[in-house]
Amino acid sequence: MNIAVKADSPAVNYLNAEYGWKSWLFTTDHKRIALLYLVSITLFFFIGGFFAMLMRIELLTPRGDLVQADTYNKLFTMHGIVMIFFFLIPSIPAVLGNFFVPIMIGAKDLAFPRINLLSWYIYILGGIFTLSAILAGGVDTGWTFYTPFSSTYSNTYVMATALGVFITGFSSILTGLNFIVTIHKMRAPGMTWNRLPLFIWSNYATSLIQVLGTPVLAITILLLAAERLAHIGIFDPAIGGDPILFQHMFWFYSHPAVYIMILPGMGVMSELVACFSRKRVFGYSAVAMASLAIAVIGFLVWGHHMFVTGQSMYASMYFSFLSFLVAVPSAIKVFNWTATMYRGSISFQTPMLYAFGFIGLFTIGGLTGLFLATMAVDIHVTDTYFVVAHFHYVMVGGMVMAYLGGIHFWWPKMVGRMYPEGWAKLSALIVFVGFNLTFFPQFILGYLGMPRRYHAYAEEFQVLNVMSTAGASVLAVGYLLPMIYLIWSLKYGERAPANPWGAVGLEWMTSSPPPTFNFEATPEVTWEAYQYHEVNAPEVEVDG
């Protein structure tokens, strides 16, 4: 009855095939590159988290007393830039996607292994630019770089930071390009589009946005540079520009970028819910098509960031309508995951706990998005803590939960060791509680009228801010614990079998950790995705 396992841990795998720093820094193995990304984005995550912690401590009291106003402005700017461009956007695609997209479609590697390595170097180069801008004194424009503040008025390291973001964008484009070509051209025999795991579908949709959207960000940054460095009037009205134009260009990328940050998490969710319910994902094609629908409609809603700027009220109406429309495919996904559990066989290992957390937090994040799409309410809550709470529910409550769920789910496969289940469950619980305590009060703060990006605030807002800061401390513990026990598990964790969860999917049919070329022989796929109901799980058929 066991799911077929071709190999016990073979003596040689991708981790011990070669040794030495060169074998890592010059590797073209997608799995090793994924680990390079894992280490780098973890570093950025904790840098960004450190900024957040300082902000939360500052906000314990209404007066701005811990840091200066300028320092505070730099903290929230750098928190946003580091977390969005250097953690969230690469998180699932560049780590879990890099590792598992080829394996899950039965390929030996991505289509362009060298470009894959190049993308990591570009990411690091962009990171170095941004980090050196931070060390040199930081930047205070907000991650949104709104003009004419960023182009004319700010006297911080705007261009160095923006250049870092510009460079890193190319890493994102290359990863997207690599995934698209890989998914089109490298699927194993029999792995038809309808048999692709939903993780692949969501990464495919993400890649489309990365390839189509990121160049617009690059253009926007170049125009910003032209104005800031050469005083060519594009955005600053004092020299003939229009500051609203910047917002259109910025959000044309940055709203779809929100979907770059959540779609891969949705893909992880489908894998987790199916595995720990032992059920085929309910409405497979609906979930797959929902990913594409989100990618397409997501490009048409950017103006909902601009309802109060004075943009045409009829344009606002159109953007409001489409923002409601894009909520439908997200809702479809949540309903389908829930329905997947119906008459399933549900177990409660750590990845599933994160999946539960995702459903809860993403549901709240998504529903509060409807408040912002509702124009009359948006007038009141935009640029307040309501918006801050909303996007953290989606980005952190959604994406980071999915990321951690995915990391725990695939950890045995990636490193060949089990993580300690008890500690992991405890951390998942701490993250969930800490998260809600941090961000739920911010919804109330926002409706009461506390604006975002405030270094000092009116006294009546203090109680809710204290709750939020207390929550952030709990959340910090919840994020530090996994880092500690996962590192611990590298040496002391139980050795992982090839398929610890009884999961289906090609990645569980190769050893843990996989050999350098993923499979001993190219698999031939004769089954649909998520065949959990089959008592005798599919055997891997071997060519020749």
Place this chain on the structure above:
Amino acid sequence: MFQIFPTQASALASQVDLLYSFLVIVSVVMTLLIFAAVAFFAVRYRRRSESERPLLIDGSVRLEVAWSVIPFLVMLVMFGWGTYLFFKIYAPPGDALDIYVVGKQWMWKLQYPEGQREINELHVPVGQMVRLTMASEDVIHSFFVPAFRIKRDVVPGHYNTVSFQATKPGRYHLFCAEYCGTQHSGMIGWVTVMPVREYKDWLTLGGSDSMAQQGEKLFHQYGCSSCHLLDSPGRCPNLRNLFGHKVQLDDGRTIIADEAYIRESIINPNAKITYAFKRDVMPTFEGQISEEAILQLIVYIKSLAPTPAPAVSPEGRTQ
């Protein structure tokens, strides 16, 4: 007591709160439904043995359609209601008291047509429609009064307007809601809503020239009067009876002379040339005149047109 709603001090605040409450109720119901389903399934279908293999359930087109269409219909209600109220909040008021706002790093400057000027304090009478015409001297700011449920960005190079009718005397927070640099969180002030009679008294306290008179002085001081001579045909268009009326341009377009048009003609005179007049006659005043002074000139020019038509299009922002 734990507060959920800010004070309601404008005519539309309770309507925004009602819509918000509707959204909250829908969200709570949806969240509870999903939580209940997840919790019920998690308990009811928990794994009882390792060899358990549930049956295949592939999906259901009917269910997919149902949970796409029903939520979308509910969302259409949100969309319709939200749009209706949005147009109501941002609609140009018919007859309103005009007050002029200039945002500047990091303060709010207010001017009243009667001549009063204030910083970070706005006084308005209760029960009357007030229209704010807002300009920025530098970066983007945003005028936010939570108790009125209104917010409008103050964008350099544009005039944005926002209007409200205060319903309850008191003092309410005024915040800058768009990040604008170092002292962004210090760019705050108070809106004082007063009974009409007190407001009238308050207006007379200053005793200075009205905005139109200040504008008239500037009109002479900047030399506008030497050319825009009011009653004799000259090289420049006559500005009497201009404001709110149609202007025929030399490129064939017809526009309405509103605040934005006058501001543009001062900053960039060649942008729109009146039919039968020449370009390059008037010098630019870009960088030589403050936003407050431009507003005074506009109020003066307005005062030269006794029956102005409403100048701001329903679009909110004029070109």
